[in-house]
Amino acid sequence: xxxxxxxxxxxxxxxxxxxxxxxxxxxxxxxxxxxxxxxxxxxxxxxxxxxxxxxxxxxxxxxxxxxxxxxxxxxxxxxxxxxxxxxxxxxxxxxxxxxxxxxxxxxxxxxxxxxxxxxxxxxxxxxxxxxxxxxxxxxxxxxxxxxxxxxxxxxxxxxxxxxxxxxxxxxxxxxxxxxxxxxxxxxxxxxxxxxxxxxxxxxxxxxxxxxxxxxxxxxxxxxxxxxxxxxxxxxxxxxxxxxxxxxxxxxxxxxxxxxxxxxxxxxxxxxxxxxxxxxxxxxxxxxxxxxxxxxxxxxxxxxxxxxxxxxxxxxxxxxxxxxxxxxxxxxxxxxxxxxxxxxxxxxxxxxxxxxxxxxxxxxxxxxxxxxxxxxxxxxxxxxxxxxxxxxxxxxxxxxxxxxxxxxxxxxxxxxxxxxxxxxx
Ligand SMILES: [Mn+2]
Numbered sequence: 474x475x476x477x478x479x480x481x482x483x484x485x486x487x488x489x490x491x492x493x494x495x496x497x498x499x500x501x502x503x504x505x506x507x508x509x510x511x512x513x514x515x516x517x518x519x520x521x522x523x524x525x526x527x528x529x530x531x532x533x534x535x536x537x538x539x540x541x542x543x544x545x546x547x548x549x550x551x552x553x554x555x556x557x558x559x560x561x562x563x564x565x566x567x568x569x570x571x572x573x574x575x576x577x578x579x580x581x582x583x584x585x586x587x588x589x590x591x592x593x594x595x596x597x598x599x600x601x602x603x604x605x606x607x608x609x610x611x612x613x614x615x616x617x618x619x620x621x622x623x624x625x626x627x628x629x630x631x632x633x634x635x636x637x638x639x640x641x642x643x644x645x646x647x648x649x650x651x652x653x654x655x656x657x658x659x660x661x662x663x664x665x666x667x668x669x670x671x672x673x674x675x676x677x678x679x680x681x682x683x684x685x686x687x688x689x690x691x692x693x694x695x696x697x698x699x700x701x702x703x704x705x706x707x708x709x710x711x712x713x714x715x716x717x718x719x720x721x722x723x724x725x726x727x728x729x730x731x732x733x734x735x736x737x738x739x740x741x742x743x744x745x746x747x748x749x750x751x752x753x754x755x756x757x758x759x760x761x762x763x764x765x766x767x768x769x770x771x772x773x774x775x776x777x778x779x780x781x782x783x784x785x786x787x788x789x790x791x792x793x794x795x796x797x798x799x800x801x802x803x804x805x806x807x808x809x810x811x812x813x814x815x816x817x818x819x820x821x822x823x824x825x826x827x828x829x830x831x832x833x834x835x836x837x838x839x840x841x842x843x844x845x846x847x848x849x850x851x852x853x854x855x856x857x858x859x860x861x862x863x864x865x866x867x868x869x870x871x872x873x874x875x876x877x878x879x880x881x882x883x884x885x886x887x888x889x890x891x892x893x894x895x896x897x
Contacts, residue, residue, distance in 0.1 A: 717745025
């Protein structure tokens with residue numbers, strides 16, 4: 474569905490005077506506020522097609538109704554989000570769940586919503602009905618050459634779909650690993666995986682990037698063949714300069730210092746992109762910023778500092794994606810909240826007094842360094858993020874508008890109650 478633009482204007486009109494008061498209050502304290510707002514307008518976060526529906530767990534799935542049934546409807550949903558916040562201008566597809574029947578038409582539809590295609594994602598973690606060899610014991614790591622070749626061919630197929638849609642990156646996440654000691658020869662698994670990745674890498678167009686995503690555990694519980702940033706870094710270094718590590722915030726063991734990982738990968742020119750989500754225990758795939766917004770801020774602080782040190786473009790030089798899916802919220806509301814949390818953390822990171830922080834570090838003034846970071850973190854920047862939305866023609870309060878307009882109810886009416894967006 475397409476939201477009537479007047480609805481956005483109408484609600485913004487009602488909220489405007491309060492917004493202006495709040496914005497003025499905080500803007501006065503920030504030098505070059507319009508620079509910050511421009512950065513926020515440019516900063517777009519890709520929405521993964523699989524987050525548009527209820528994710529479920531291995532115990533069950535409680536669908537909320539009105540989920541997109543086709544690729545076209547998935548694009549419409551992301552288009553709707555983008556209309557509401559002007560911050561979700563890209564969609565990340567999952568093959569084979571989202572194979573475009575007619576790439577030209579799909580591209581035209583995305584253009585209509587001003588969306589581009591972000592990284593395409595391959596899938597060798599489940600078997601498809603027409604598949605010859607099973608991935609039960611892995612894909613690129615598999616002991617059987619034909620199974621490995623099938624996984625390589627699939628990834629090359631995904632690149633081809635991506636080229637047709639104008640994407641410029643491939644994300645490879647492998648579920649490969651082992652559940653029990655002795656099941657796998659670690660070195661052979663690594664070498665097989667590396668050889669497979671090399672074959673896929675060869676099929677990348679010159680302007681493409683390949684993201685190697687790691688994960689500490691699950692679905693394999695004893696070892697993962699790309700289990701942490703060090704292993705991903707090994708693969709991406711051996712592959713070449715088009716290969717990068719992708720950091721999914723939920724793919725670490727508890728208490729990992731993700732901000733330090735990010736800082737060093739960025740420094741080594743090997744950080745490619747992000748999958749944002751939040752977690753309490755593991756790969757919980759919860760709404761970004763719902764559990765530990767301070768960590769999210771600290772990660773963004775390293776990103777901004779590291780990108781500025783390398784004179785990178787914040788909006789374009791890294792891949793920004795959400796990777797979340799769960800059981801209890803409306804997926805579109807969840808995505809609005811996630812995008813908002815990312816933008817808030819980014820804004821707070823832009824507010825850090827870098828000069829003062831460097832001076833505090835040079836003087837070993839630990840208390841001052843903490844004060845500087847928390848000064849930025851504790852600034853209520855919500856009205857700055859809202860101002861950027863307002864200037865872009867989006868809603869001051871996207872979630873409120875989503876509810877006021879009863880968008881979910883309309884989607885249920887259009888699509889029915891028992892629809893399902895993911896291929897899980
Ligand atoms: Mn991920």
